[in-house]
Amino acid sequence: MFKEIVILVAAFILMIITLIVFVPKDKIRHAQVIFFFKQFITWIFGLITVEMRLIEYPVRLFSYATRTSFSFEYLIYPSICVIFNLHYPKDSSKKKQFLYFSYYCTGMTIFEALCETYTDLIEYIHWTWYCSWITLYLTLYLSRKYYLWFFKSKTP
Numbered sequence: 001m002f003k004e005i006v007i008l009v010a011a012f013i014l015m016i017i018t019l020i021v022f023v024p025k026d027k028i029r030h031a032q033v034i035f036f037f038k039q040f041i042t043w044i045f046g047l048i049t050v051e052m053r054l055i056e057y058p059v060r061l062f063s064y065a066t067r068t069s070f071s072f073e074y075l076i077y078p079s080i081c082v083i084f085n086l087h088y089p090k091d092s093s094k095k096k097q098f099l100y101f102s103y104y105c106t107g108m109t110i111f112e113a114l115c116e117t118y119t120d121l122i123e124y125i126h127w128t129w130y131c132s133w134i135t136l137y138l139t140l141y142l143s144r145k146y147y148l149w150f151f152k153s154k155t156p
Helices: 001-022 026-053 070-086 094-118 130-152
Strands: none
Touching: 001 070, 001 130, 026 070, 070 094, 070 130, 094 130
16 A cells, blocks of 8 residues: 555645646636646546446545545546646647647556556456546547637637
8 A cells, every 4th residue: 555655645746746837827727727627527437437336446545535536536637637738739730639639648548557457546347448548538628628618719
């Protein structure tokens, strides 16, 4: 359990530093909208996956309050989503935009699969890495569309 706590603390620190460094001062309001919307999405998906017994989180914060991963769903993934949206290559080709999505989804899926294999942070019951990849892609896409709609940006 010690290594899991170290990973969670390191992830918290890394995400906070990442937000401080990579969120421009003039985009803090944008970051807040993205962050809160992503928390909403991951709360729904997280509850569905644990209640349907698709995924289990043996080591987690607030274990008596919820069976979902508070760390991932309320800080880590929303923080990554903020960086994803604020640095999105909106003026690039569709191919580069798809690759941008794919890099984020693949990186997070690899990290999750490593955690599933070598730690007790996550356990796949009726879930696979490609379910994670697809879900990550879908939620990043939804957050991107919401962000554009909320700020009425004319760029895709």
